[in-house]
Amino acid sequence: MMLDHLNEQPLNPTRVVLLGAGGFIGCALGSVLEGAGVEVLPMGSADLDLSTAGAAGRLAAILQPHDAVVMLAALTPDKMRGPEAFFANLRMAENLCGALERVTPAHVVYMSSDAVYPMDTGLISETSCAQPDDLYGTMHLTREMLVRSATEAPVALLRSTLVYGAEDTHNSYGPNRLRRMAHKDGKITLFGEGEETRDHILIDDVATLLMRVLQHRSRGTLNLATGRSISYAELARKVAALFQQPVEIVGTSRQNPITHRHFDVTAIHKAFPTFRFTPLDEGLATAHAGMLR
Amino acid sequence: MSRPLVGFAGMTHLGINSAVAAADWGFETVCFDPDAGIVSELESGKPAMVEPGLPELLRQNRERMTFTTEPMELSRCDVVYISSDVPTDDQGESELSGIRALVDTVTEALGPHAVLVILCQVPPGFTRALALPQERLYYQVETLIFGRAVERAMHPEQFVVGCAAPEQALPPAYGTFLSSFGCPVVPMGYESAELTKIGINCCLVASLTVANTLAELCERVGADWGEMAPALKLDRRIGPHAYLAPGLGLGGGNLERDLATVCRLADAHGSDAGVVRAWLNNSSHRRDWALRALHRGVLAENPRAVIGVLGLAYKENTRSTKNSPSLALIAELQPWRLRVHDPAVPASVAVHPNATECASPLEVARGADALVIMTPWPAFRHLQAHDLARSMTGRTVIDPYHVLNGSAVTAAGLDYFTLGAPPMQGRPQSYPYDA
Numbered sequence: 209m210m211l212d213h214l215n216e217q218p219l220n221p222t223r224v225v226l227l228g229a230g231g232f233i234g235c236a237l238g239s240v241l242e243g244a245g246v247e248v249l250p251m252g253s254a255d256l257d258l259s260t261a262g263a264a265g266r267l268a269a270i271l272q273p274h275d276a277v278v279m280l281a282a283l284t285p286d287k288m289r290g291p292e293a294f295f296a297n298l299r300m301a302e303n304l305c306g307a308l309e310r311v312t313p314a315h316v317v318y319m320s321s322d323a324v325y326p327m328d329t330g331l332i333s334e335t336s337c338a339q340p341d342d343l344y345g346t347m348h349l350t351r352e353m354l355v356r357s358a359t360e361a362p363v364a365l366l367r368s369t370l371v372y373g374a375e376d377t378h379n380s381y382g383p384n385r386l387r388r389m390a391h392k393d394g395k396i397t398l399f400g401e402g403e404e405t406r407d408h409i410l411i412d413d414v415a416t417l418l419m420r421v422l423q424h425r426s427r428g429t430l431n432l433a434t435g436r437s438i439s440y441a442e443l444a445r446k447v448a449a450l451f452q453q454p455v456e457i458v459g460t461s462r463q464n465p466i467t468h469r470h471f472d473v474t475a476i477h478k479a480f481p482t483f484r485f486t487p488l489d490e491g492l493a494t495a496h497a498g499m500l501r
Numbered sequence: 502m503s504r505p506l507v508g509f510a511g512m513t514h515l516g517i518n519s520a521v522a523a524a525d526w527g528f529e530t531v532c533f534d535p536d537a538g539i540v541s542e543l544e545s546g547k548p549a550m551v552e553p554g555l556p557e558l559l560r561q562n563r564e565r566m567t568f569t570t571e572p573m574e575l576s577r578c579d580v581v582y583i584s585s586d587v588p589t590d591d592q593g594e595s596e597l598s599g600i601r602a603l604v605d606t607v608t609e610a611l612g613p614h615a616v617l618v619i620l621c622q623v624p625p626g627f628t629r630a631l632a633l634p635q636e637r638l639y640y641q642v643e644t645l646i647f648g649r650a651v652e653r654a655m656h657p658e659q660f661v662v663g664c665a666a667p668e669q670a671l672p673p674a675y676g677t678f679l680s681s682f683g684c685p686v687v688p689m690g691y692e693s694a695e696l697t698k699i700g701i702n703c704c705l706v707a708s709l710t711v712a713n714t715l716a717e718l719c720e721r722v723g724a725d726w727g728e729m730a731p732a733l734k735l736d737r738r739i740g741p742h743a744y745l746a747p748g749l750g751l752g753g754g755n756l757e758r759d760l761a762t763v764c765r766l767a768d769a770h771g772s773d774a775g776v777v778r779a780w781l782n783n784s785s786h787r788r789d790w791a792l793r794a795l796h797r798g799v800l801a802e803n804p805r806a807v808i809g810v811l812g813l814a815y816k817e818n819t820r821s822t823k824n825s826p827s828l829a830l831i832a833e834l835q836p837w838r839l840r841v842h843d844p845a846v847p848a849s850v851a852v853h854p855n856a857t858e859c860a861s862p863l864e865v866a867r868g869a870d871a872l873v874i875m876t877p878w879p880a881f882r883h884l885q886a887h888d889l890a891r892s893m894t895g896r897t898v899i900d901p902y903h904v905l906n907g908s909a910v911t912a913a914g915l916d917y918f919t920l921g922a923p924p925m926q927g928r929p930q931s932y933p934y935d936a
Contacts (some may be wrong), residue, residue, distance in 0.1 A: 479834065
């Protein structure tokens with residue numbers, strides 16, 4: 209289902225329960241919400257470990273019917289991989305759903321991933337078939353279905369492409385890792401010659417879009433991507449250009465086939481017509497300045 | 502035999518254009534519609550629909566045409582066509598109850614030897630299921646094109662006729678009528694004929710989707726579909742009349758109706774319709790081309806932009822706005838101020854809080870940051886690029902259908918976006934235009 213708005217005019221939520229508040233996106237969204245004067249209940253894994261027994265009850269005791277719940281908590285592949293991570297992530301969703309079955313909040317936002325789409329999708333839109341290639345994508349698709357079926361509340365499913373920004377806690381293959389390589393070694397090492405194209409979205413844009421989804425109490429599915437993909441080789445050149453000292457860009461022998469990702473972002477234009485993506489050059493410069501600080 | 506009297510039940514676009522063609526070929530016609538307003542308009546020679554040549558032919562053949570709200574007038578006819586357009590719902594599915602009711606009405610009036618012909622867009626199986634004597638019941642494929650309906654009705658390439666017994670000769674009255682048009686008559690079983698109509702449209706959509714798919718690639722890789730299409734048409738396997746003009750998806754609704762029918766039947770009968778769904782997806786994607794172009798070219802940088810929109814009808818030479826790409830675009834431009842003009846459609850059909858109706862195409866350009874030509878009306882071709890450049894505040898011209906000369910537009914200093922070619926940047930001007 210494409211995104212639609214239950215609030216035609218933006219209206220701040222009464223309170224936002226932020227699950228995964230200590231993560232990269234959680235911190236950014238928390239700042240935006242607080243800046244807008246929205247009451248936030250930030251929940252990190254230290255406050256409530258959603259993967260443990262009894263978490264559903266503890267969360268249900270906290271939830272209020274007027275709350276918006278934002279689910280960002282997940283074990284990402286850089287932290288843990290394989291079946292263990294898969295089942296731990298599903299336990300988190302199981303406990304979230306257990307709480308949602310007891311208390312119906314005003315709105316649920318689930319942060320998913322573009323990993324739900326197979327790599328051979330071509331141009332991706334919200335109507336593309338979600339048929340994941342790996343356990344991580346399968347986990348997100350399963351969690352989407354669990355959350356949707358657990359609650360009567362309007363649910364927004366946001367499938368994000370690669371997110372970058374200075375405060376990134378992950379080190380996946382993207383602007384953040386390339387920048388760190390350049391900063392640490394004066395050298396960026398690419399897979400193959402960096403032929404793959406990907407879409408990279410700035411954390412500030414993700415937080416802004418999340419805020420708009422909350423304000424409009426949107427429901428349905430939306431891909432969070434800019435609609436402008438770039439090869440890793442080109443990305444490396446852009447990152448290297450941010451450094452005063454020369455940065456070497458090195459290719460390696462290719463181990464995997466070249467894949468590409470492109471997004472049709474018409475749904476974002478329709479859902480949030482006045483939203484403007486930060487151009488990649490501007491975003492990279494912002495992230496770079498943040499890292500140097 | 503003497504020339505048969507031919508009746509047409511349902512004076513929608515399909516009915517009136519078919520009837521006026523019959524009259525122009527010298528046949529007396531009885532034109533029935535239960536709507537007194539429609540009948541009155543036609544009697545006065547002023548049809549509500551826009552169709553080139555229709556008012557003139559109505560005037561020329563007025564003596565041979567009887568317009569009536571009384572179904573019993575059809576009892577005199579040798580052949581009666583059920584000729585009403587079939588409406589579709591949001592999913593492209595036909596709403597057939599009106600046609601069934603019309604068939605019932607006409608059947609009660611039908612003479613004992615008269616032939617009934619279903620001319621509407623019906624799914625396979627519809628005609629055979631009607632409770633009428635099959636030796637007097639036929640289905641005939643219609644190939645109406647909005648904006649070219651008179652021409653198509655006057656000079657069809659062929660008549661595809663669905664019959665209960667295709668090996669038998671057509672009834673004399675019906676055969677006489679069809680043969681007078683001088684084109685092949687191709688009889689076949691009811692279901693074959695009904696599916697032939699859908700098959701024709703599927704082939705058209707396949708060609709259009711090829712054009713749309715490769716046009717998008719052209720926009721990315723520096724190729725020009727305008728250069729390529731003529732070469733494709735010279736290939737005998739493709740042909741000079743192939744539908745190779747890229748567009749903003751499939752407009753109008755009739756093509757989508759047939760694709761929806763194929764999907765529904767394929768699902769019900771267990772055959773593969775994956776490619777048809779791919780056509781529909783491509784249509785949906787390409788419909789929003791202008792919106793994406795606007796966001797890239799203007800809206801991302803100018804949140805207060807004024808957008809000029811030329812054309813509201815779903816295509817030129819018609820008043821129809823069903824599935825109009827222009828209206829779909831306007832619906833997504835709510836935060837911006839619009840200036841709008843269409844030669845036949847009032848701006849009031851556009852659902853927008855801040856749309857100003859302009860009296861002329863050039864007036865639309867006045868003060869606009871971007872101009873979007875969403876319907877290729879012939880009148881828009883007369884716009885001069887230097888006039889646009891003088892009138893517009895911004896520099897962006899989005900012309901999906903290539904109504905204007907792109908080179909002239911860029912020579913006037915405007916940026917030009919069209920389907921099937923890379924964006925063209927306006928050449929710097931050696932003298933300032935007045936804004």
